[in-house]
Amino acid sequence: MSTSPYKSRVLLTRSVDENHKLKEQLKPYGFNCVSCPLITYKNLPVDYVAIFDHYSNIIITSKYAAKLIYSALNNLSANYRKNIELWVVGHTSATILKSIAFIKTQYIANDVRDLINNLPETIYNEAVYLSANEITSLLPSAITRQVIYEVTYKETLEAQDFTEIMAGIDYILLYSQNCAKTLIKLLTKYNLINTLKNTIVITISAKVANIVNIYFSNVVYVEQAEHQQMINLLINYDKN
Known part of the structure; x- marks a missing residue:
């Protein structure tokens, strides 16, 4: 965790729009949010x-x-x-x-x-x-x-993604099993697993946590699959 309580870096893994909303929600707490959208939506007729x-x-x-x-x-x-x-x-x-x-x-x-x-x-x-x-x-x-x-799920990391991850990530928020699998696939592909091994990963459920447990030292999940509970857990962890 970063030494300054206002500089912890959080990797956001939802869609572009959802990451933007998350960034705005976390702004009052001073988190340094890194957007890495792992999922894209397309509405069908x-x-x-x-x-x-x-x-x-x-x-x-x-x-x-x-x-x-x-x-x-x-x-x-x-x-x-x-x-x-x-x-x-x-x-x-x-x-x-x-x-x-x-x-x-x-x-x-x-x-x-x-x-x-x-x-x-x-x-x-x-x-x-x-x-x-x-x-x-x-x-x-x-x-x-x-x-x-x-x-659709992200298949490659852009140069900016790589640079941001290499700079260090304190927390990762994961909201689905497929996004968890996508993240592990990308981190493995670009040899970034060890870089984030000690990052605290906060997941939406035990099922998501089980997917990433063997790759990270600190994986936690909320008891009820609710977004606000994940945010509360993030804020509480960062206070400690």
């Missing part, structure tokens, strides 16, 4: 009216999907929305969607396994899982899956 006509139960497991569904639902009439029920992973996603009038959130899960265990089999044929092209866990096969956006 989707007929949401047709989807909501056919399915009454909508399953969402990511924050980005929640944002897309929020926009789609807001453009529908109240009569459409009265017939829709949501099954969501994460309180952050649920918060994004809760302000939409007439929409019912039936269950907020901590992770996908929790969600699957609480999805009644009676709704399988009436449910659609709105997801990215890449997912880490499959839902029951009887549930229809509709890809509404594509994700």
Whole structure:
């Protein structure tokens, strides 16, 4: 950790937009944020009216999907929305969607396994899982899956990325299993694992932590998969 409480360097690994928001959120605490976007999103053309006509139960497991569904639902009439029920992973996603009038959130899960265990089999044929092209866990096969956006992961480090990492990183924030795998792949490719071995890595879950545990000396994760808990953990670590 840096000797100055206001100069700790944090590697941000989300998308360009999310890293920018994170940087603004951390600015009051004086962190030196290094943006290294590991993921890029591309929205796909989707007929949401047709989807909501056919399915009454909508399953969402990511924050980005929640944002897309929020926009789609807001453009529908109240009569459409009265017939829709949501099954969501994460309180952050649920918060994004809760302000939409007439929409019912039936269950907020901590992770996908929790969600699957609480999805009644009676709704399988009436449910659609709105997801990215890449997912880490499959839902029951009887549930229809509709890809509404594509994700791609970083394959190379630019010269600026390399320079910033070589300058030293005190903390890394990791929000998904795929981003964790991408980071390890890149650090291995560019022989940077040893450079960051003693960096404190803060992850969104135990599953993400397990991916990076063997590469770093200090890996911690939050008990509930929530962004704010990760930020709180970062701030508390930096105070010590």
